[in-house]
Amino acid sequence: KAGVTQTPRYLIKTRGQQVTLSCSPISGHRSVSWYQQTPGQGLQFLFEYFSETQRNKGNFPGRFSGRQFSNSRSEMNVSTLELGDSALYLCASSLEGQGGNGYTFGSGTRLTVV
Amino acid sequence: AQSVTQLGSHVSVSEGALVLLRCNYSSSVPPYLFWYVQYPNQGLQLLLKYTSAATLVKGINGFEAEFKKSETSFHLTKPSAHMSDAAEYFCAVGRQEGGSEKLVFGKGTKLTVNP
Numbered sequence: 356k357a358g359v360t361q362t363p364r365y366l367i368k369t370r371g372q373q374v375t376l377s378c379s380p381i382s383g384h385r386s387v388s389w390y391q392q393t394p395g396q397g398l399q400f401l402f403e404y405f406s407e408t409q410r411n412k413g414n415f416p417g418r419f420s421g422r423q424f425s426n427s428r429s430e431m432n433v434s435t436l437e438l439g440d441s442a443l444y445l446c447a448s449s450l451e452g453q454g455g456n457g458y459t460f461g462s463g464t465r466l467t468v469v
Numbered sequence: 470a471q472s473v474t475q476l477g478s479h480v481s482v483s484e485g486a487l488v489l490l491r492c493n494y495s496s497s498v499p500p501y502l503f504w505y506v507q508y509p510n511q512g513l514q515l516l517l518k519y520t521s522a523a524t525l526v527k528g529i530n531g532f533e534a535e536f537k538k539s540e541t542s543f544h545l546t547k548p549s550a551h552m553s554d555a556a557e558y559f560c561a562v563g564r565q566e567g568g569s570e571k572l573v574f575g576k577g578t579k580l581t582v583n584p
Contacts, residue, residue, distance in 0.1 A: 359512075388571065398559065398574040410569035445512055453563075453570055455501065455520050460512040 359448045359461035367467045373434040376464045378446035380427050386452030387429040392443040441468045471499050471564040475575035483583050488547040490578045492560030501563035502543045508556045555582045
């Protein structure tokens with residue numbers, strides 16, 4: 356079966372702009388989580404969506420938001436981009452968002468803010 | 470709160486040598502522990518996961534990890550390193566918050582395999 360698809364793979368944006376990243380989970384998976392990976396902070400949890408509802412949110416400013424559609428595809432949006440938002444953004448797909456079922460990650464979107 | 474510590478940000482081994490990557494979790498027993506591998510410019514690939522069914526967990530590519538409650542450890546091992554094992558490895562724990570779970574990752578260990 357198809358894996359987790361993240362688009363685009365690479366993005367270059369200017370400070371102050373906004374960006375939208377997309378994640379299509381494995382068919383049948385209803386949970387999508389987002390993580391930010393930077394050299395300094397490592398992998399940090401952004402938020403998790405399940406059946407179109409945000410169930411959990413990490414410690415990030417309100418500029419970071421997301422949503423999930425009825426087909427379980429998810430998008431995350433970052434507004435008013437800052438240089439520090441440059442990172443690899445990973446999404447993880449899970450059946451119901453519990454570790455027993457495992458999490459499958461996409462290849463990520465590399466965002467560079469200049 | 471659940472957390473993990475990976476000892477050694479860089480580990481270097483010779484091809485054919487034992488690989489040992491260390492991971493310790495916080496004192497409360499987590500329901501799930503994971504090891505992921507990340508190759509350059511790639512996402513995370515699951516190597517193995519502990520779900521309390523067995524303390525010795527076998528994963529892909531010849532890796533295995535043993536859950537030791539007395540030592541609060543979940544170290545990753547492979548008997549014989551291969552050049553293709555060079556990558557970054559992350560230990561993670563599943564943390565319950567409200568009605569949801571999130572993964573909490575260690576800082577990662579970069580493995581170098583020398584010919």
